[in-house]
Amino acid sequence: MLAWKIGGDQGEGIDSTGDVLARVANHMGYYVYGYKHFSSRIKGGHTNYKVRIATTRVEATTRHTDILVALNQETIHRNFHELENGLLLADSAFKPVLPESASAHLLTLPLTEMAKSIGSVMMRNMVAVGASAALLQMPVAPFIDYVTAKFEKKGEAIVAANRKAVEIGYQRIVDEYAALLTFKLEEPVPGDRLVISGSDAIALGAIAGGCRLLCGYPITPATEIMESLAKWFPLVGGAVVQMEDELGSITAVIGAGFAGARAMTSTSGPGISLMQEAIGLASVTEIPAVIVDTQRGGPSTGMPTKQEQSDLLALLNGGHGDTLRVVLTPGSVEESFEDAAEAFNLAEQFQTPVLIATDLSLSLWQQSVERSRLKASAQPIRHSATFSQEDLLALGESAFQRYRLTDNGVSPRSLPGEINGQYLATGVEHGPSGKVSEDPVNRIQMMDKRLSKLEGIHQMRDGFKYEGPMEPVLILVGIGSTVGILREAATHLPAKVGVAWFRTLSPFPTERVQSVLAPARHILVVEQNALGQIRQLMTIHGIADSRFDSYLKYDGVPFLPEEVVDRATPLLNTLEVH
Amino acid sequence: MLAWKIGGDQGEGIDSTGDVLARVANHMGYYVYGYKHFSSRIKGGHTNYKVRIATTRVEATTRHTDILVALNQETIHRNFHELENGLLLADSAFKPVLPESASAHLLTLPLTEMAKSIGSVMMRNMVAVGASAALLQMPVAPFIDYVTAKFEKKGEAIVAANRKAVEIGYQRIVDEYAALLTFKLEEPVPGDRLVISGSDAIALGAIAGGCRLLCGYPITPATEIMESLAKWFPLVGGAVVQMEDELGSITAVIGAGFAGARAMTSTSGPGISLMQEAIGLASVTEIPAVIVDTQRGGPSTGMPTKQEQSDLLALLNGGHGDTLRVVLTPGSVEESFEDAAEAFNLAEQFQTPVLIATDLSLSLWQQSVERSRLKASAQPIRHSATFSQEDLLALGESAFQRYRLTDNGVSPRSLPGEINGQYLATGVEHGPSGKVSEDPVNRIQMMDKRLSKLEGIHQMRDGFKYEGPMEPVLILVGIGSTVGILREAATHLPAKVGVAWFRTLSPFPTERVQSVLAPARHILVVEQNALGQIRQLMTIHGIADSRFDSYLKYDGVPFLPEEVVDRATPLLNTLEVH
Amino acid sequence: MATLQDFRTNENAWWCPGCGDFGVLAAMQKALVAVHANPATTAIVAGIGCSGKIGNYINSYNLHVTHGRTLPAALGIKLANRDLMVLVAGGDGDGYAIGMGHFMHSLRRNVNITYVVMDNHVYGLTKGQTSPTSEEGFKTKTTPQGSIERPIHPLMLAVSAGGTFVAQGFSSWQPQLASLIQKGIEHPGFSLINVISPCVTYNKVNTYDWYKKNLQNLDDDPTYQPTDRSRALTRLHESDEMVTGLIYQEASTPYEALIPGFRETPLVHQDLTVDETTWNKILSTLE
Amino acid sequence: MATLQDFRTNENAWWCPGCGDFGVLAAMQKALVAVHANPATTAIVAGIGCSGKIGNYINSYNLHVTHGRTLPAALGIKLANRDLMVLVAGGDGDGYAIGMGHFMHSLRRNVNITYVVMDNHVYGLTKGQTSPTSEEGFKTKTTPQGSIERPIHPLMLAVSAGGTFVAQGFSSWQPQLASLIQKGIEHPGFSLINVISPCVTYNKVNTYDWYKKNLQNLDDDPTYQPTDRSRALTRLHESDEMVTGLIYQEASTPYEALIPGFRETPLVHQDLTVDETTWNKILSTLE
């Protein structure tokens, strides 16, 4: 496993350069994980893109870098400390200086000049890609092939220039720095994998789950879901509507759900806060709706481009009045795909809003995922609890009871267009027919009916997952993007460490959490927020004792596997003393 | 203590009739408590107004009615069951029928006709007032005086007609039903008391607390606060602005807080949901703001005219990101006054939003309150942590650090207008100077700084009150309007029952709750919501064991003291067995 | 073919006797009959307010949303099922205060829905506060000394915002009102019908009589052509919007007909499974 | 007297090189100097967007609020302290999408604040999506096949909504822009200055050159009088709002001067204790 990084100024194509490397490596059969550091500005400011290349699944970034490509001095200053015994390739154009304390080899190439020699400074990053291929001792051919395909549409001249750039970059390293070519990747593991982000996985899952309408409002880091669907929906007859705000977005989704379509909105914390009232409307009117929250640093505008997991309590309790909401929490890109699809099934089946809590890291960073894990056909659409036209005709006029009391709280509904199915769906308390009612007895029945739905969902979903030894000494508990980090950390800890994660925060999988955690002597809940929100939820559900410990981080930077190892190691040591 | 009730159709002046009785009784030296039942429509639909008249403080309604005045048959049907051995005075105009099962005495008077005889059917209710005075064996003179004063502005003819109406109503009862005059009030307890509602108490408290700006949007049952201030603010140079929505309302309050004014908004659940994002802004920018939530039946539009206490979790956790909010929970009209004033002190002193959770019952129903408990001068205004112009001049240009780290999390601020005090207040994470910062170390410091403020507030406030025996067997725990109900219930339970209530939900008064509840063998948490929200909060703070029990009600109807007695009695019995 | 009776529910209207909203209800029902609507394929979204109760009395698929959010809900319904006839009704507070943003954006987005605003210049349901259309000086519980804000001019705004159908009716003038709503429904795009619907309980200024004295009926003015945006604005400005009739209309293609790849068949009737070829096409954009 | 330098902060502007917002910043600073503003008595509220960063670069009391909510915040500031000069700046998305409702109501409420919209017809900060002022056919990441909504016409809306001062400037035409902002500040009521401020990164259609070709400068038309609402609307309609200059202004008394019992002395300078007499007067209304 190697870690490569390229850094420079924002607006200089750092992203797409890293992307090329990741995609070619993936195509060759490596597992990649790409992590971007960026400033929240459009142009200028340091950015870097780190790609880990491995022969097994990677789902976290790491502290260490093997090869750093620096396009300016700031990149060196900010990143050299990661380069223990690594290689630093710098453009000689900016006269790179390696700090004294660095333990890296500095290689320079006149990247800018070389680019100019083939026609344009714009080619600089491609020269760097070629050079990187050489430094990684990867064959150059797949890179050539990739750029050929990538630029095909732009015409032969562009293709030729890009090929040339890769070639000369590659060749110069081989010619000048053969002695330094110490890094070598293991043999790749052929497979059919895509490099995708959690956002794309959610967009794909939505399509697979039958979603055909997204009404949303742009917001970092959720906009990508909307943008991908804007690209893909025309292929399946769906529509993306950019609304005037989040209040409109969620309400449009509710309208569509009332009419029988599968619709969603995607947002981040500020949007969730604005949607609180309408989520209550969906609950009370029993209308399916899917809402994705790609969490970022809060509260208020907070740290829009930074990682956090601090909306959990707001997702659960943020609206006025008594509601129980369904909150799904995918712990990987694959689970993002599955949960996105499943959210639409649950929303329709239980006629209730379903919220998906993901986070910036899980959503934005790309990684290799097996194509077989992204099959639309593996996510069958479950329709349910809808009166057919025949049923309604048989029922007769004015007999349909939209909110009839049932055992599981779900009342079969009618859809607009069906004769005899007309009713009133209102956010005001209502009786079984839908008509407004202030009757105290009815009120209790309706409240209980709505709250009882969670039990059905609870039955259907394994809300707490575990991976690890049968008799773990320590269990690391996480959520969202943290899960992959914990998995990697566990591999670096002495055996007997397991990883557990929430797939569902509500309905809270109390018994499952209890049984999974029962054998552990110590439990470390690792969450990226200041208040220990997951711990709070566990406590409410009676899951709290002296075995529990929290590892909280709220500086906007994701946990590193190494940090978790550092935090867990003394715990394990203490335990062994006893 | 007697309970009198008048019932009829909405739009027929039932309210103001009840109000006359309550005010005259109060004036005579009785303690009154008025409770309205109303339908959520403007005209038509049954409504009734019940007044309890007593010689000690009353702060709850009751199941029983002694005297019922019925202006239509529906009133009899809906209310006769309350009349065990009571008197029913009905207008003979509608040919009243007493159900067989009733155990009341039916008295009829031709109220409508009598009213016509003095000029207008409009006088009917006043005739009923006069008759009621006789039935209650109260002197008629104070009623005559009251209507004389009340209608003074409307001219002599109106005054005369009203006096006449009262007189003939009184006289007819004395003349025709002397034998039935079995109810007699004890001697009044002279004092200087006002009949006021919790809403008015909050409005008064706000004025006393220095609030001079309310930006709000009408919503039941919070509008009264705004309306009272619209009436009173011109007297103190303040302003009420009716905004376009709640998003605007809260943000205007934040603007005013930034500029140094004491400003508030008042709303109910739906408005709170809409304000979640901006409350986060106030937290992060450290701007004082006071937000009143008059809770009603939720979620969504829910039951707008019904009592509930179900916004507590949303008030605490409803916004995205990690915030700790201050939530005050007055448990009486007097505490509403005090907390409203104190909210502005805390908000300014700790530079943070302060939320007041009240509820429909506590806000709308009126009761006798000692004038001495409503003194503006008893609520001194505490200004604090503001740099004076001299300080800033001494500091020099560009040296002022708005968010300087301090021990208690509060950084002295400057106010617009002050030279050298300029700074940026932003909802984006920022450093001590106010400038935007993405630095991870700064982030943690700033987050900790903000969260740490709660500790200071905790030190200042007695967040959990107790009234009762030293060694209670049972403690009834409540909040808001429920407290008065519990107090009355406790008087009907065998001794050794205490009542405890939250004055502050956040900062949560953990130790205080623990110590107050320690001696009790049983604890009954009485709350008006479906999810047991107060219990959840107690659990999060580690306050949960086998002594705890919940009494939940979520049908929109307030608890009756009798119901609490019924619920608590078997508990006490069980306990005695052990 | 549906009759008036078919568009009634078995609930008694909740409004105060004499409330203008009765007339709006009647006119909507007449218009629905006139356009041969079917209760089963009609969806009505109502706002929060006295006005918003209207959905309870029209036999159809009714969605009663949160305060101010009718229009986005209607958009969602229409995009989900293009075959439905979608109407929206709500108050002046609902539409022009808290709902103003959606109002403006619905006008420019031009989804084929018909928006009937029941404008009584006051907040009825919350018992009499100033509304955005309240006149200056109007006294209410929130403005005891009279409103100091200029009233909103919804028609001028609608025309300025790019509305393709803008009209005003009066609850008492049934035939014109019903016909305006009918034309609005028939208009292939967003249609606004602002309806003057007096509140007899909380608005003692803008009464039936007052309106009868002050309103001009554009139908009586044969020279007025509702086809020129500038002229419409001038007329509205000059009359202080005290006109009834069709104020502006233009040829329009509704939003839903312009969405790339969006199909004629309603979303709700489509097979939601994605065939292998399409799926691979989607995935291929990720390579 | 304050100079340009006094209105600068020590922070480097964050914008992309060539961004129109640099010009808006410069013109605002010039206007502040021209009206003899004082940094200590100037409050600037900024929205969320690239545009919203402007507050960071003007030495004054700056409040950077949530997306779309600048105008209510400014209202709060002004009512709290009438002595402050209150300016607002934000983007077209901030002001005309999520902030539309507040925009409309601020116009009719007419508090004395100056609103500068930095209009680039795109969402810059979120990296290039369609905005309410984007033209039909404009391709962005959310409308890859081109926008299908009519753009908002902020100036027509402002005039229709009862705005008492409505103007448009262009980031490149500094003297006019600075003078419009100056006049807006001097106007005793709500003033709107919509400023065309090209986004060089995400809007490759509405570029500097494109505007220079298409904009008409009203200052060059001596016949135009910005005093007639109807004429202003006609001119805006005919030119598709492609004009710069003062479009409409009328004599105005600001909201804060009309509030009953509201005092000349700013709230923040008042003694907040209530004397016994006043308190009893208040309590007496409860008897």
Ligand SMILES: Cc1ncc(C[n+]2csc(CCOP(=O)(O)OP(=O)(O)O)c2C)c(N)n1
């Ligand atoms: C978010 C929210 N804010 C406030 C309210 C309270 N509310 C209910 S109806 C209404 C306004 C009613 O006025 P209008 O829309 O003109 O309808 P009308 O009753 O006059 O027909 C308000 C403010 C609410 N239900 N929800």
Ligand SMILES: Cc1ncc(C[n+]2csc(CCOP(=O)(O)OP(=O)(O)O)c2C)c(N)n1
């Ligand atoms: C409630 C909320 N929704 C969405 C966002 C994300 N957001 C930030 S800026 C912006 C729009 C920017 O466009 P504009 O106002 O035109 O400003 P510009 O960047 O173009 O100057 C959006 C949607 C947010 N911060 N808050």
Ligand code: SF4
């Ligand atoms: S209050 Fe006014 S608007 Fe409401 S029902 Fe009565 S008359 Fe109609």
Ligand code: SF4
């Ligand atoms: S993205 Fe556009 S609006 Fe934003 S700073 Fe760059 S040029 Fe300016």
Ligand SMILES: [Mg+2]
């Ligand atoms: Mg109204």
Ligand SMILES: [Mg+2]
């Ligand atoms: Mg913009």
